[in-house]
Amino acid sequence: MQIATTPGSDRYLITVSGEVDLATSPDLDTAVIAAIDSGISSVVIDLTDVSFMDSSGLGVIVRALKRCREAENDLDLVITNERVLKVFGITGLDQVIPIHASIQDI
Numbered sequence: 646m647q648i649a650t651t652p653g654s655d656r657y658l659i660t661v662s663g664e665v666d667l668a669t670s671p672d673l674d675t676a677v678i679a680a681i682d683s684g685i686s687s688v689v690i691d692l693t694d695v696s697f698m699d700s701s702g703l704g705v706i707v708r709a710l711k712r713c714r715e716a717e718n719d720l721d722l723v724i725t726n727e728r729v730l731k732v733f734g735i736t737g738l739d740q741v742i743p744i745h746a747s748i749q750d751i
């Protein structure tokens with residue numbers, strides 16, 4: 646898994662690629678904490694290039710949502726991979742977290 650972070654003036658972008666699983670999800674969790682701690686009011690996690698996500702990755706996203714709500718931040722996801730979208734649909738997270746097809750849609 647690769648993670649790139651881009652703090653901006655209005656949002657903090659976390660771009661993830663590869664597989665988000667038990668071995669790599671702690672790195673994503675660390676990136677989310679850094680984003681929230683930066684003081685920017687909007688966090689965007691771009692999962693466009695994620696090829697696989699297991700329950701530990703979903704756990705990171707759920708914790709990110711909880712942390713963002715506690716900090717009164719917005720959380721948006723960008724997902725285009727049908728397999729990853731399906732996981733969010735099955736779990737119902739697609740009804741709780743805004744999911745977009747591109748960064749430009751936010």
